[in-house]
Amino acid sequence: MNTLEVSNLRLWDALTDTILVKDSSFQIKPERCLAIVGESGSGKSVTCRAIMRLNRSNIRQSGSIKLNGMNLTGLSDQEMRKQRGRQLCLIMQNGMRAFDPSSVVGNHFKETLKQHYGWSKTEIIAKMAVAMENVMLKDPVTLMNKYPHQLSGGMLQRMMIALAIVLKPTLIIADEPTSALDTLSRYEVMEQFISLKSETGCSMIFVSHDLGAVKRIADDIVVMRDGEIVESGAAAEIFTNTKHAYTKYLIEAKQALNSHFIRSMGGLKLVDR
Structure with a gap:
């Protein structure tokens, strides 16, 4: 069984009748990484948000999205919230947006992991500390007591990767996760994504403009332009032929x-x- 099957996905803006994604179909096999590439406005991010059911209310969708055979489009909002984080994990472009700016980052971890696993505060801190050390973050307990604005973009991205390690989701969606970082941070975060993929055995969607990053991590590639998939296939085949x-x-x-x-x-x- 494929981890994810997207069939005849169509997205449009109900306010303007603008078609955003015309008729997209693709699959992701277990333990493989699918890269979605294309220029800005091609439909990459709105497709990822459709999978998570996180688009704005005026963005409508039709078609089928199945995760391990379960049709996500048929779930209620409450049922879908249970899938986010535990089964579907989104790592966003800007790490600052993933955290509440009025609260220390550790509170985000505690709320998320308690909701999905019911762990105690002590268990959550211990598990997050190990995961943060695995992604080369030193003194994790101190970092968990800092506010998002006190941390760099690269550190926040690594924290989201650490949370994904603990959550062990079925599918990780990384939407332009390195585009807001400097060159050194981009390289370090990419190394962590590659490790995350190999260590957790999860499936992954990796959205990026950076074909160098895509070449390093992707098993398969979907190329989008103006809301359509114009080419897809194995990464090696796409790059060479x-x-x-x-x-x-x-x-x-x-x-x-x-x-x-x-x-x-x-x-x-x-x-x-």
Whole structure:
């Protein structure tokens, strides 16, 4: 059984009758990572929010979304809330938005894990401390007593990854999780995502503009443009034998940027240093 099956997903804005996603279908197999790539406005994020049932009320949807055979579109709002976090975990682009700015980050962990597992405060702190150390966060108890604005974007992203490790969801959706980070933080967080995928055995949707990051983590790729899937397949096949002109454009643009960077730095030997 596929972990996720999205069939004939159609999304539109009821206020303007604008079609956002026209007719998308894709699947994710157990323990595999599907990358969704495409330029801004192509429908990537709104598709992820549709899976989580987190789009604004004016965004309507039709089609079928099944998680391990269970049709999420048929669940009530209360039933869907039980799936979020425990079965479906969303890691957002901006880590600051994932936490209540008026509360220390540890309260978010306590509320989430108590709701899904009923653990005590002591159990939650102990489990989160181990997970935070696994993602290279030092002195986790001190960090859990800090407010979001006191932490960097990279640290907040690692905290969300640590929470995902403890939650052990069926599917993790990472929506542009590194785009708001500096180069060093982006590399470190990507390493943690790769470890998360291998250690938890979860399935993953990884949304990104960065084809370099996609190439490192994705098993399969879906390419979206103007609300449509224009190409899909195994990552190795997409990168070496792409069929669609738009996918070729994305790959060639990335290669051109890499070449320009190498020339600007004075050649490949200097870059390698």
